[in-house]
Amino acid sequence: MIRPPALRPGSRVALVAAAGPLPPGGVERAMDRVRAFGWEPVAGRFCRGRCSGYLAGTDDERAADLDAALADPGLDAIWFLRGGYGTMRILDRIGWPALAAHPKALIGFSDNTAVHLAAQRAGVVSFHGPHPHTAEFPDFARDTFLPVLTEPRPAGVLPFPAGSAGRAEALVEGQAEGPLLGGNLSLVASTLGTPFAIQPRGAILFMEEVGEHVYRLDRLLSHLKLAGVLDAVAGIAIGAFSEVPDEGSDGRPTVRELLQDRLGGLGVPIAFGFPFGHVDDNWTLPMGVRARLDAGAGTLELLEPAVAERG
Missing domain, CATH: 3.50.30.60 (LD-carboxypeptidase A C-terminal domain-like)
Structure with missing residues (x-):
């Protein structure tokens, strides 16, 4: 398996909504959280979208944000803003070889399980963990989140x-x-x-x-x-x-x-x-x-x- 590079202060983290839409203020809260960890947030172009009531934008929009982030060698991680539903709709639209060419941490859970399974097929380690838009991010979650993403040693x-x-x-x-x-x-x-x-x-x-x-x-x-x-x-x-x-x-x-x-x-x-x-x-x-x-x-x-x- 290919391991993505460890995150460090100043790492650029893309915020992508590949599934459900964000509540009001959710993207801003996620950006603040990324900054609190010492990283630089990069919000996806369509991450504030809404389509059909339960999708964060059209399939084309959500796929475009994820595709662009995967292919960008200047990004260090992609943190999925939330779950819900929608990732399965775009899996076959994504250029997954770009992940192996430019390895980066993919982070999220719930509906984003589909993304992790695709990453496994691409041969890249990914991270089943909390989403950044939540109002609360307890110390316990933080203390198990940061080490696996920043420390290149067994946890x-x-x-x-x-x-x-x-x-x-x-x-x-x-x-x-x-x-x-x-x-x-x-x-x-x-x-x-x-x-x-x-x-x-x-x-x-x-x-x-x-x-x-x-x-x-x-x-x-x-x-x-x-x-x-x-x-x-x-x-x-x-x-x-x-x-x-x-x-x-x-x-x-x-x-x-x-x-x-x-x-x-x-x-x-x-x-x-x-x-x-x-x-x-x-x-x-x-x-x-x-x-x-x-x-x-x-x-x-x-x-x-x-x-x-x-x-």
Whole structure:
């Protein structure tokens, strides 16, 4: 995997809205956040757009911003402003070879999982992590965000927020090593059968989800199983499955019970409750970097640097 150069003071960070539209003041808040980290924000030409009520501009506009940022050798990172929906609509419009020619950190999560899967196909490490437009960016999120983007050394065992259990819960004990791959469950499932589908063999699959009913989570996990994804992975690290509207009601299983049912028989280590996903205390996970999952200990360890020394 190609590692993008580490970010440093003065690095130029493109702000791109490849999915949903930004709320009022969202772009300005994101620019302030980039400056607070000592970097220079470069707002995409169309990042304040809106189309069809749920897209940040037309497909042509959103693709143009992302394409331009990928091809620009003067940019050091692309930080996606928010998730929502829309990245899948433009994946086939993007010149992905430009990413390998001019490696730069791609940062975001949720719907931007589709971008990360495309980056994996291009052979470049990318970063599943918080978006910059949010009103809050807790210290915990910052303290796991900055090191993986600025320090060309392995991050080691990732920390848990203060006041939490300090570890994930083992669904199946054991240890596994492999490249970190995954993201939002819906996007991982939706890209199956496309040129951007996940390449799961030997990977530590990580997944998160928000706002889905229990039966839909069941369907998504069953889809991964039938597609052979779950039978190919070395281990599974599960983050937040948040805002599940019918969890445990009217005889429906809890998320934990569903995960145990759908995943427990795979014969690989599985742990549930890592701090990433649609939560404030959100880890930044470098996709494509080798990691060790110790389900019994409830830990995830990054074994390789996520960024390269700058030349």
